[in-house]
Amino acid sequence: MTKRYKFESAGEIMDTSYITVPAHFTVDNTIAYFRKNAKNKENLHYLYVTDDNSRLCGVLSVRELLLASKEQRIDMVMTKDVVFAPSDMDQEELAKIFDRDDLLSVPVINEQFQMIGVVHVDDILDVMTEETTEDFLKMAPVSPIGESLKDASAILLYRKRITWLVLLVFMNVFSGAGIAHFEDVIENNIALVFFLPLLVDSGGNAGSQAATLMIRSMALGDVKIKDWMKLFTKEISISFLLGITMAAAVSVVGFMRGGMEIAVVVALTMTIVVMVGSLIGMSLPFIFNKLKLDPATASAPLITSIADIVGVLIYFSIAAWYLGL
Numbered sequence: 001m002t003k004r005y006k007f008e009s010a011g012e013i014m015d016t017s018y019i020t021v022p023a024h025f026t027v028d029n030t031i032a033y034f035r036k037n038a039k040n041k042e043n044l045h046y047l048y049v050t051d052d053n054s055r056l057c058g059v060l061s062v063r064e065l066l067l068a069s070k071e072q073r074i075d076m077v078m079t080k081d082v083v084f085a086p087s088d089m090d091q092e093e094l095a096k097i098f099d100r101d102d103l104l105s106v107p108v109i110n111e112q113f114q115m116i117g118v119v120h121v122d123d124i125l126d127v128m129t130e131e132t133t134e135d136f137l138k139m140a141p142v143s144p145i146g147e148s149l150k151d152a153s154a155i156l157l158y159r160k161r162i163t164w165l166v167l168l169v170f171m172n173v174f175s176g177a178g179i180a181h182f183e184d185v186i187e188n189n190i191a192l193v194f195f196l197p198l199l200v201d202s203g204g205n206a207g208s209q210a211a212t213l214m215i216r217s218m219a220l221g222d223v224k225i226k227d228w229m230k231l232f233t234k235e236i237s238i239s240f241l242l243g244i245t246m247a248a249a250v251s252v253v254g255f256m257r258g259g260m261e262i263a264v265v266v267a268l269t270m271t272i273v274v275m276v277g278s279l280i281g282m283s284l285p286f287i288f289n290k291l292k293l294d295p296a297t298a299s300a301p302l303i304t305s306i307a308d309i310v311g312v313l314i315y316f317s318i319a320a321w322y323l324g325l
Contacts, residue, residue, distance in 0.1 A: 010094050011087035013127065014108045014117030017041045020048045021074055023057060028070040034062075043120045045104040049078045056082060056107055056115045084109050087116060091127045096221055098124050171305040175200075175312050182316035185323075191258035192319055195250070195266045200311035202246060203273035204304035207281030210235060211303050214285045215295045228286045232279065239278035243271035265322050269315045276314065277307040 005011030019037055021030050030047065038044055047065060049058035058078030060068075068077045084107045085094050097106060098121055108117040179186070179196075186192055214231070217223040223231065247267040254263035281303050285295035 006088050008091045008127075009087065010085040010089040010091065010106075010108045010119055011117065013091065013123050014087070014119050015043070015123070016117045018048060018107075018115075018118045019044060020050045020054075020115060023049050023051060023073070023075040023078075025074045026070065027065060027068045027072050027074065027077065030065060030074055031070075034065070043105065043122070045120075046107075046118075048107055048115055048118075049074055050115060053112075054114045056084060056109055056113060058082060059107070082107065085119065086110075091124070092219075094119060095124050095128050168301055168305050171302075172308065174309045175305075178309060178312035178316070182312075182320065185316050185320045189258070189262070189319070189323060191262055192265070192316070194257055195254065195262075195269075196312070196315065198250065199266065199269050199273055199315050200308045201304075202270060203277030203311040204307035205277075206239065206242060206274045207277035207303040207307045210239075210278045210281035211285060214282045218285055218289065218295050225286060225289060228283070231282060235278055235282045236275070239275040240271070242278070243274035246274055247271045261323060265315075265319050268322070269311075269318050272314050272318070273307070273311045276310055277303070280306055280310070 017040075019034060019041065021033060025033065034044075034047065044062065046059050046061050048056060049060070051057050058075060058080050059082050060074070060078045064077060083097060083101055083103060085097065087108050087110055094106065097103070103121065105118050105120050107115050108119060110116050214223065247270040250270050251263040251267040254266040284303060288295045
């Protein structure tokens with residue numbers, strides 16, 4: 001009975017067609033053995049060396065084999081520091097190994113360190129394509145479709161898209177509630193309405209930028225959970241510089257539309273919403289990661305919706321305070 005491996009693991013995608021040789025073989029013996037056993041096998045980039053208990057103890061490429069002296073023992077020419085993958089390793093983690101070490105194949109081992117298969121770069125490229133597609137869909141956000149967009153039915157595409165759209169609709173209700181709460185402020189200074197989309201969109205855009213950078217860095221393994229405080233501190237200074245630069249630009253428009261008081265309100269709001277949006281955007285991927293969820297779920301529409309709600313509250317609170325409304 002074929003053993004079943006964990007979903008999306010190295011064991012699930014491994015190829016069981018490979019060549020192993022005992023450590024005591026000479027190069028000449030190994031070449032003869034290779035010629036005899038390679039006829040019906042593909043992607044034979046490496047030969048794997050095992051001990052008497054079938055445990056993996058070394059590897060050498062076909063090129064290294066052919067260039068070695070025929071009298072040498074294999075254990076004298078093999079590489080002992082073998083890069084391998086446990087059978088339950090997640091496919092994404094395995095893809096990082098291929099990317100990091102530029103390998104053509106990676107051996108797969110069981111709990112006893114016995115070699116049970118090999119994953120080729122062709123297989124992992126397919127995995128990387130699938131994972132990247134899933135991440136893009138989550139950032140849309142759209143549930144994974146599972147088939148070609150051209151072949152997918154209208155009902156399937158509807159079901160994959162509707163959940164997040166309805167959720168975001170209800171989130172945006174809070175933005176409307178925030179505006180309704182400040183009706184008196186808006187009524188007393190209608191010029192404030194002109195800057196509302198500009199300000200809340202700026203917070204969402206800054207948050208989406210920060211989230212995209214963070215999600216990509218996490219996917220590449222450059223950023224870990226422990227790095228949050230360091231990156232949070234750095235993001236404060238970066239977002240402040242971004243905010244005051246954008247505030248300087250928008251304050252000119254504010255002055256032209258409503259005078260100095262409006263210019264101050266929109267400048268203060270721009271600085272704060274860009275900072276808050278950026279800090280939300282860079283923090284959400286860490287929160288999702290901590291909750292064992294895919295950081296890509298901290299998508300641009302989700303961040304934009306949160307930034308909209310926060311932006312409305314910040315904008316009209318500053319306006320009410322500064323204008324004494």
